[in-house]
Amino acid sequence: HFASAYTASPVCVPARCSLIHGQYPPKLSCFDNGDPMPDDRPSLMHLLTEAGYRTHGIGKMHFTPDLQALRGFQTREYQEEIRRRVEDDDYLKLLHANGFEHVHDPFGVRGEMYYVPQPAQMPASLHGTNWVGDRAVEFLSAAPASEPFFLFASFIHPHPPFSPPTPWHKLYRAPLMPLPKRPDNCEALHTYVNRVQNRYKYRDNGLDNNLLRVMKAYYYACISFVDLQVGRMLKALEDTGRLDDTLVVFTSDHGEFLGDYNCFGKRSMLDAAAAVPLLMRYPERFPGGGRCETPVSAVDLMPTILQAAGLDTAPHDLDGIDLTGVVAGESSDRTLYGQYQCEARGVYMAVNRRWKYFYSAPDRREFLFNRVQDPEETRNRAGLVFCRQELEQMRS
Template structure:
C-alpha cells in the first residue's frame, strides 16, 4: 500500500515538473554546479552605435548580409517601430539605463548624465545578485571610466585618451606594436564622412576586440551559480565608416541603392540637419557616388559586427547558456546616410530616430514574432528588471516591460523624444539673442526638437525653425511629405501634439511651451560663412607623435 501511494505521488510530481518546464511563462534552468534551480535568466545586451532600423536582412533589407542578427529575428521578437528617446549617443544611453525620457533625466545631448543618486538598471541588477560587466563603449559622462552600477568594465571608447591606463584596448594595441596608429576607429575631423578601410587587420579591429572579450566573458562565466548581465557595446557602425580588409569589399558602391531624397527634400530639413551637414563637411555639394560608397562601407561595418554576434551566439550554445539567456540587440540611434541629402544623427526623421530592437528569450520573447507596437529604449530597463524580478527603487520609470506589451496587457498611444543641440556656432546671434540664451532653460528650449510617434503617426516640432512636422507612416513610410497642414489630418495632429505637450508638462519641461502651444524663440539667421562650425576632432592614441621634423615647424 505504501509503495502504491509513493508511486502515485511520484507520477503526480513528474507531471507537475513537466508542466512547469513546458510552461512558456516560466524560464527555469539548471546550473551545472550544485544543480541549483533559478528562475532569473542571464542577460546579454548587445548594443551598437548609429545603426539604422532598416539594416537587417531578415527585416526586408535584400542587400545587407546579417545572418546572425537574422537568427535573432527568426527566433525572437523584433520591435519594428522602436525609437531612440533622443537621437544622439549620450542622451539615448542615459535614458536607456535609467528607464526615463530626457525630460526626466535632464540629459538631452552629448552632455552630463544625472549627478544625483538615481539608480541605473545595472545598480539594481548588481544589488539583486547579478554578476554585471560592461565591455566596450558606454559613453558615460562626466566620467568616462565610471561604473554606474557595473561591477567591472573593459573600456573601449571612440576618441583618443592620454594614457593606456584603464583603457585595455589601447593597451592591447600598444602591446601589438601599432606605433603608426593615430585613430583606431578611423580618421575623424575632415575625414569623418569619407569611407575608409581600417588601418587595422580584422583580428585587431575594435569590433573584433569587443567580440573576443564577450566570448571570453561567456566562457569564464558559463558555469557560474549566479546569473549575469553583460553589456557588449560596439562603437561601429558609427562613422568614420572603417571596416577592415577584406570586409571593405563585401559591398560595391555601384550596387548600392540611392538614398531617400523626396522631391521637396529641402522643406523637410531642420536646423539641426543644416548644422550637421556643415560640421561634417557635407554641405558643399552632393555626390551620389560618394553616398553609395558610404553606404557600402557602413553596411560592411554592420556585417563585421554581425560576424562577432555569430561568434557570441555560438559561445552561448557551447557553454549551455542558450536557453537560459535573454538576448537584446539594439542601437542608440540611426544615421541619415544621404537621406534628404543629409548625414549624421540628431534628427527626428526615421533614418535617425528609429532603431533596430530584437529580444530573444525562450518561453517569453520567441517564435519569430514581429511587433509593430511603438517601443523605445526607455523600455529596456523595465523589461530587463522584469525578467530579473527586480525593481528600481529611486525613481519611477517612464518605460514599460515589453513582455507586457507583446502580451497585450498594456497599451499606450505614443513614445516620445527630445533633443537639445547647442547651435550657437552656426547662427549670427545679435546681442538680444545672446542675452536671451544666458538663461539655460531658455537656451535649451530655443534649440530643442520634440517628438511623439507610434506605428501610424510621427509628429515633431523643431523650435529653432518654429516648424511642425507630421507624417502618416502607413501611407508614407519613407516620410516624404509633411502633412501638418493637410485639412484631412486635423484630428490626428491635435491628438499627437497635445499628447506630446502634456508629456513635457508632466515632466516639468515647460520652457518651450506657452499655454497649450509651442513658444516661438525667433532664432537669428543661419551663418553664411561656409567654414564656420567645421568639426575639429583629433582623438589620438596616447603614444602617437604628430610632430614631423622639418615640416611641422616650418
C-alpha cells in the same frame, strides 16, 4: 523583432542615459553629449548588481562626465571612440602591445574625413569590433554556471567614420549599393539642427553619388562585422548551455541619415535617425520568429530586463514598460516620446502606430507624418486642413 523601435533621443549620451535609467530625457536633464548623467538614482546595472548579478561592461559606454565611471557595473573593459590616454583604455593597450601605437584614430580618421569611407588601419583580428567580440566571448565562456550575469557589450561601429577592416571592406560592391532616399523637396523636412550639422555636402559640387555608394557599402560592412561578433557570443552561450535561459537584446542608441534627405549624421526625429533596431531572444518570454509592430522605446529596456531578472520595480518612476505585455498585444495604442536638446533649442517628438509628430523649437515648425500611408516620411502633413484634428491630438 520590434519593427517600430525608437531611441529616446537621437544622440549618443542622452540615448544611453535613457536606456540605463528607463526614463525620458526631461526627467534626467540629459539632452546632448555634453550633459552629465544623473547621480541621484540607480542605473539598471546598480539594481542588477544589488540583486546578485555579475555585471560587466565591454566597449563604448560614453558615460558623462566621467568616461571611466562604473555606474553600477562591477567591472568594465574600456574602449571609447575619442582618443584618450593609453592607460585609460584597454583596447588602446592591445594596439600598443601589437605594434600599432602609431595609429592615432583607431576607429577612423575624423575631422574632414569623418564621412569619407576608409579601410581600418589594423587587421581584422585587432579591429575594435573584433576586440569587443573577443572580450565578450571570453567573459561568457568563463562565467560560472551558478552565477547569474549581466553583460553589456557595446560596439562603436557602425558609427562614423565608416572603417571596416580588410577584406571586409570588399564584402559589398559599391556600384550595387542603392542611393539614399531623397524625396522631392526633401530639404523642407530638415530642421535647424540638421542644417547646422549637415556640413558634409562635398564642397561646391553637391553630393557625389559614387562616394555615397562606397559610404553605404562600408557602412554595411561595419554592420556585418558586428553581426559576426554577435554570432560568436550566441555560440558561446550555446556552448555553455545557457542560450535558452539568457535574455539577449540587440539594439542601438540612434540611427544614421547616410545621405537620406541629403543629410548626414543624427539629431533628427525622422526615422533615419530616430528609429533603431531592436531584437530580443528569450524563449521563456518572447516567441521565436515573432514580429511586433507596436511602437517601443529604449526606455522600455530597463523594465523588461528587470522583470526578466525577477525584479518587479525600480526605486524611481520608470517611463518604459515591460515589453512582454506588448508582445502579447497589450498597449497597442501607446504613444512614445523623444527629445533632443531643450527649451528654445529643443526638438520634441510623439509617435504612435499611425502618426508621428515633432516640433522644432528653433524653427518654430511642426512636422506630422502618417506612418501608415507614408512610411518613408516624404510628406509633412502638419499644414493640411484635413489633418487638423490629428495634429491637435499629437501636439497635446
